[in-house]
Amino acid sequence: MPPSTPPLTVRRRRLGTELRRLRERADLSATEAAARIGITQSRVSNIEAGRYGVSADRVRAFARSYDCSDQVLIDALAAMTGERKRGWWEEYRGILPPALLDLAEIEHHATSLRGAYVAHLPGLLQTPEHARAIFRQAVPAFSPPEVEHRVSHRIKRQVVLHQERPTPYTAIIHEAALRMGFGGASTTLGQLRHILEMSEHEHVTVLVIPFAAGDFPGSGQSVLYAHGAVKQLDAVHLDTEVGSTLLDSEAKLERYRVVLDRMEDVALREKLSRDLIHRIVQSLEGE
Structure with missing residues (x-):
């Protein structure tokens, strides 16, 4: 599946940035993170760059793989997913x-x-x-x-x-x-x-x-x-x-x-x- 061509919204980019920060705090490379979650390294990179959308379940899977225990932050990141309505x-x-x-x-x-x-x-x-x-x-x-x-x-x-x-x-x-x-x-x-x-x-x-x-x-x-x-x-x-x-x-x-x-x-x-x-x-x- 190719990267999405619709506009890269600031909200999607920010979600990707925060997921990257969680990965870096866990001291994992994109390749290591992908292996833990069961997806390709390129998909991890595209999600972090905001080129791919991501589901709330996937966000929680990332957080578990990165040993993130901040449930309030995890819930806030999950809430940033799935928005379909154009502003x-x-x-x-x-x-x-x-x-x-x-x-x-x-x-x-x-x-x-x-x-x-x-x-x-x-x-x-x-x-x-x-x-x-x-x-x-x-x-x-x-x-x-x-x-x-x-x-x-x-x-x-x-x-x-x-x-x-x-x-x-x-x-x-x-x-x-x-x-x-x-x-x-x-x-x-x-x-x-x-x-x-x-x-x-x-x-x-x-x-x-x-x-x-x-x-x-x-x-x-x-x-x-x-x-x-x-x-x-x-x-x-x-x-x-x-x-x-x-x-x-x-x-x-x-x-x-x-x-x-x-x-x-x-x-x-x-x-x-x-x-x-x-x-x-x-x-x-x-x-």
Whole structure:
């Protein structure tokens, strides 16, 4: 049976990565693992690369062969198998960069989300007008259809905050991002009012780092931390001018947990954060 040709989803790739990590912790080669399970070495390699799907039973067989006793992790890995339904983001495959589809898929499966934003407002809280103003500033420039595809994708990502069981989300936003003024005064006012409205939802926490806070870590990039069913399945998405990066190594996940914790420590609490946003809104209304 040849490797599957359908798109290699980030979830399937991550499952393969975690199975490889379990094998390496057991100090087994792919050939040795294949012999224990009764499959070919090439099949083990294709599963670990995400090119082959794998059943929950097979995942449990791998775990037994690797002497993994972490039942919570095993159950979480088994739960990542067998998904047949295409996510809404697949309609953008071939239209937008794969990294944007990966981001939507990670957000869809996360148990909670936490992000930090210094120069830009979080995509999950942006209005269409604000998003459109940002994409129109891209270098090299996007064509009008490309702008609209990116805007619609960004807005559709926000379903995780509006579904029947919304994903808990914490957004740490620097005051600088609130005052950027993308799209002009009218767009900015609408955007800030939208953030205030969203911050009133129980599952959305908005924390603002004021200029007065001074220095803090993590000031150079936007970070989204997606919590998995277990800590080992967490992921970090970094958004930069040259593209997106996904991180899942234990050391890097721990680093960004610490960075976000420290950013939360210097941020204003929820009520004071809303008060600061209200003051910015009032200053714009008075212009």
